[in-house]
Amino acid sequence: MNTFIIEGGRKLHGAIEPQGAKNEALQVISATLLTNKKVTIKNIPDIRDVNNLIDLISDLGVTVSRESTGTISFQAKIIDTNYLSTPEYRQKSSSLRGSVMIAGPLLARTGLAIIPKPGGDKIGRRRIDTHFTGFSKLGAQYDFNPETSVFTVTADKLKGSYLHLDEASVTGTANLIMAATLTEGDTTIYNAACEPYIQQLCKMLVKMGASISGIGSNLLHINGVGSLKGCDHLILPDMIETGSFIGMAAMTGSELTIKNVSYDNLGVIPDSFRKLGINLIRKNDDIFIPEQDSYEIESYIDGSIMTIADAIWPGLTPDLLSVLLVTAIQAKGSVLIHQKMFESRLFFVDKLIDMGAQIILCDPHRATIIGHNQKIKLRGTVMTSPDIRAGVALLIAAMSAEGTSTIHNIEQIDRGYQQIDIRLNAIGARIRRE
Secondary structure (H helix, E strand, C coil): CCEEEEECCCCCCCEECCCECHHHHHHHHHHHHHCCCEEEEECCCCCHHHHHHHHHHHHCCCEEEEEECCEEEEECCCCCHHHHHCHHHHHHHHCCHHHHHHHHHHHHHHCEEEEECCCCCCCCCCCCHHHHHHHHHCCCEEEEECCCCEEEEECCCCECCEEECCCCCHHHHHHHHHHHHCCECEEEEECCCCCHHHHHHHHHHHHCCCEEECCCCCEEEEECCCCCCCEEEECCECHHHHHHHHHHHHHCCCCEEECCCCHHHCCCHHHHHHCCCCCCEEECCEEEECCCCCCECCECCCCCEEEEECCCCCCCCHHHHHHHHHHHHHCECEEEEECCCCCCCCCCHHHHHHCCCCEEEEECCEEEEECCCCCCCCECCEEECCCHHHHHHHHHHHHHCECEEEEECCHHHHCCCCCHHHHHHCCCCCEEEC
16 A cells, blocks of 8 residues: 655645546547547546556457557457456456446447446445446346346347436446447437536547537437447546646645646636635636635625535536535635535545544535634644545645645545646655655
């Protein structure tokens, strides 16, 4: 198990650029299984989850060629479905949450998908009913073996259908879009997720020859085609990293420029940080954050305490609530953070309380933060990262604290953040990996 040793209280300076988007990478890499032609993807982040998915599809028979830093070509001429029944596949797939997204492409291309119950973050129950209910409406049959925790999905021939999703699941939407592209007839997906990553997946599939309309909305129409061709695709910068850097700048009182953020795809993220009083300025496609001695949380018009909650896109992504929560610790005022989706994602706040934060955990979904207004510094401590987003929130807290902090289990952080210690040290942080 690797560990970060962080010397707190150091200001950041200069510029940093977000990596390619993790969530988009997992989707578009899975989509390369839909064609036997070459697909080249640029701006792929070098992170644990993405690399594990690449290894997984390589074992399935996909030819993987690393052309340059962040640019990889994939060609799935042959898919070895026998590998799906091996213990090695079961072990690799179950350790990766994103592995569920190869189900749609495999089902459409080969008529068979075997998916162990996926792993990933320990942030609460993450059901996958939306995926398999959708597959069944397209004509597939699925079975779950409780002894092995393995799902098997089969289909002689998929047929287009009307799918009204029970929830706007991002991975569920992606899986069903990919399955529908090669499905005979028309498929309508209502209550579809419409995050920029889903839009990017659709745009890539259209370049490959898919027929998809309604991109960017929650109502998609897909006219199945017989085959798809290859294409080149550029992954967006990671909006979660951009938000993380905004929080770091505020908590450490630093002046920082975040380069090439694809600002128009950030949605309400900049305004969510502005609600905490953070001054951030758009400069073309960059974000400039001036040094601030203090920042004050807004109140509602009637004077009541601000609530920041996650919501389906174009609402606030739940992946940034941990960062917003930790950033509020040094703000002036109070805020209620409401994490609606995952019932265990706020449990990391006990570690922040140990550092001196004033936080009331109301229940598994809500926490009230009473800001210090920079009057009381957090103190360094020893912590363990429970998941990707909580891990980087703890890293932000440690960077702003007095003294030295230790974060164990940083493999969780490495799953989503590319060489984060090296990149932050280059702009003034002092983080040692052991």
